[in-house]
Amino acid sequence: MLKKLLFLLLFFSASAFSYDLPKDPLASVQWDDMYAAFLKEHPAVFDEKVIVHAPVFAEDPMNVPITVDASQLGEVKEIIIFADFNPIPLIAKYYPVKAKPTLSFRFKIQQASPVRAAVLTDDGVWHVGGMWVNSAGGGCTVASTGRLVGDWADYLGEVYGKEWVNEDANRVRFLIHHPMDTGLVPGIPAFYIEELEFETEAGEELASIKLYEPINENPVLTFDFTPDNKKSTILMSGADNNGNEFEARFKP
Amino acid sequence: MMLRVINALLISLCLPLATLAAEFDYQLNPVKVVKDTYIFEGKTEDFTFGNGGNIVNTGFIVTSNGVVVIDTGPSLRYGEQMRKAISNVTKKPILRVYLTHHHPDHFLGNQAFKGIPIYALGETITSINNEGAGFTDNLYLMVGDWMRGTDSIAPTKTVEPGVVNLGGHKIEILGFSGHTVGDLAIFDHTTGALFSGDLIFHKRTLTTPHANISLWLETIAALKKKPFKVLIPGHGPKSLDKQAMDDVSDYLRWIDVTFKKASEDGLSMTELMAQPIPKQFSGNALLKEEFSRSVTHLYAKYEQAVFKRAN
Numbered sequence: 001m002l003k004k005l006l007f008l009l010l011f012f013s014a015s016a017f018s019y020d021l022p023k024d025p026l027a028s029v030q031w032d033d034m035y036a037a038f039l040k041e042h043p044a045v046f047d048e049k050v051i052v053h054a055p056v057f058a059e060d061p062m063n064v065p066i067t068v069d070a071s072q073l074g075e076v077k078e079i080i081i082f083a084d085f086n087p088i089p090l091i092a093k094y095y096p097v098k099a100k101p102t103l104s105f106r107f108k109i110q111q112a113s114p115v116r117a118a119v120l121t122d123d124g125v126w127h128v129g130g131m132w133v134n135s136a137g138g139g140c141t142v143a144s145t146g147r148l149v150g151d152w153a154d155y156l157g158e159v160y161g162k163e164w165v166n167e168d169a170n171r172v173r174f175l176i177h178h179p180m181d182t183g184l185v186p187g188i189p190a191f192y193i194e195e196l197e198f199e200t201e202a203g204e205e206l207a208s209i210k211l212y213e214p215i216n217e218n219p220v221l222t223f224d225f226t227p228d229n230k231k232s233t234i235l236m237s238g239a240d241n242n243g244n245e246f247e248a249r250f251k252p
Numbered sequence: 253m254m255l256r257v258i259n260a261l262l263i264s265l266c267l268p269l270a271t272l273a274a275e276f277d278y279q280l281n282p283v284k285v286v287k288d289t290y291i292f293e294g295k296t297e298d299f300t301f302g303n304g305g306n307i308v309n310t311g312f313i314v315t316s317n318g319v320v321v322i323d324t325g326p327s328l329r330y331g332e333q334m335r336k337a338i339s340n341v342t343k344k345p346i347l348r349v350y351l352t353h354h355h356p357d358h359f360l361g362n363q364a365f366k367g368i369p370i371y372a373l374g375e376t377i378t379s380i381n382n383e384g385a386g387f388t389d390n391l392y393l394m395v396g397d398w399m400r401g402t403d404s405i406a407p408t409k410t411v412e413p414g415v416v417n418l419g420g421h422k423i424e425i426l427g428f429s430g431h432t433v434g435d436l437a438i439f440d441h442t443t444g445a446l447f448s449g450d451l452i453f454h455k456r457t458l459t460t461p462h463a464n465i466s467l468w469l470e471t472i473a474a475l476k477k478k479p480f481k482v483l484i485p486g487h488g489p490k491s492l493d494k495q496a497m498d499d500v501s502d503y504l505r506w507i508d509v510t511f512k513k514a515s516e517d518g519l520s521m522t523e524l525m526a527q528p529i530p531k532q533f534s535g536n537a538l539l540k541e542e543f544s545r546s547v548t549h550l551y552a553k554y555e556q557a558v559f560k561r562a563n
Contacts, residue, residue: 053522057541059548065521104520136393160559164518171518175559220555222520236562248562 315419331361352449
């Protein structure tokens with residue numbers, strides 16, 4: 001973790017851009033550094049078509065709900081979600097293939113911060129939207145409930161969920177049991193789900209997502225997939241950073 | 253503790269703001285609601301530096317032997333100012349304090365009542381011991397220097413529900429749950445005053461950080477049977493009839509039905525937060541804010557009831 005932080009620090013101090021960054025509508029001093037860390041391969045524009053829904057105050061800093069909706073942009077390649085002032089800013093990277101560019105989940109917030117979604121479109125431009133989430137703080141440096149109770153291992157990897165066949169998409173919502181330790185609590189190393197992939201039973205690739213430390217304990221995620229066959233059973237597979245593998249199937 | 257030091261520093265940097273409330277005077281004004289019975293009515297707002305945390309109703313009953321105090325407010329300063337205001341009404345000693353539940357706006361004035369027995373339900377005492385310090389830090393963050401010197405002090409006596417005669421008042425202690433795991437209400441049979449604590453919010457949207465909706469509904473049904481003349485809710489104006497009770501029940505039932513339907517329809521928390529709220533509740537302060545907070549508090553259980561094992 002320390003290495004990663006040092007690396008980021010070096011990286012930020014060396015950041016110099018060949019083009020002028022657009023002015024941040026959220027007026028965050030971290031914006032330039034966020035761009036350098038996560039988006040610098042492509043130019044960025046702030047775009048109201050990228051909608052980030054979250055409460056303005058984080059009632060529970062361990063579980064801040066968020067919905068990202070970029071469906072007004074049409075086809076997108078990648079969605080990066082990050083919070084400027086989190087000790088670990090990066091929250092998730094979503095790659096919709098046959099899926100709407102929308103997702104919902106909960107994450108941990110350490111202090112008041114802009115929460116942003118950067119959406120990469122086919123023309124190679126990041127479209128960035130976001131909002132400030134206020135917080136009394138502490139979400140990233142508190143041990144998970146599973147650690148405090150000590151029973152997390154009994155449930156690790158259990159998945160509970162459901163698939164809905166809606167008019168515009170097949171929605172899948174699920175909870176996966178995992179402590180999602182940030183590594184910022186003394187004595188508890190980072191331990192989190194790194195990647196989840198989704199496909200139909202027929203092998204049609206739907207989407208994949210990379211998750212990072214700020215995702216909440218026992219994550220609950222929501223996706224809207226658009227498989228060719230609306231009656232598809234959807235398979236999930238994934239792994240955490242300790243090599244534990246997870247699988248689940250959702251029947252409509 | 254560190255938080256408080258930082259906060260004190262921050263506050264001292266905001267001098268123009270600080271001078272606005274330099275006196276830290278809650279301007280507590282005892283209002284008589286029925287014979288021998290007074291309340292200090294708080295604002296129907298959220299915690300801010302501007303209101304110093306005075307968003308709660310506290311009260312007292314003047315018996316022939318002395319004073320019975322109900323809840324001590326959000327801070328040491330509040331508790332001290334409460335005692336001063338009580339002494340302007342009567343010179344009788346304070347006999348005892350009852351706390352309705354363990355939320356910080358109701359008990360953080362305890363320090364001002366040192367040496368006087370402070371009664372609460374067992375569940376309330378346990379919860380104050382577990383969560384009191386965290387609550388206190390949080391309030392320092394939200395209302396700043398109004399909190400100076402305030403620490404979480406646990407009640408000194410466990411109360412069993414039942415009737416007690418105090419200086420000519422037949423006072424019934426009622427033990428419930430629903431808003432929290434331990435909700436005490438006080439019914440004075442002699443005057444007809446019913447102190448409900450936060451089991452009833454009136455013209456202010458209820459809060460749910462420790463709520464259990466079905467228990468809360470059962471509790472209100474039981475409270476409604478008490479032949480009260482005046483109801484003093486935990487937040488908002490007094491009520492002379494059962495309308496405030498029905499309003500709370502209606503809102504709780506609506507939350508339950510709405511969350512259940514949302515979970516069955518597959519809505520995420522943020523999507524549920526964006527749902528329209530019926531007009532019938534629009535007379536309650538902080539409606540949108542509290543509804544959103546309640547989603548965070550309560551929706552996860554509804555989601556999990558819909559999910560099935562998938563591996």
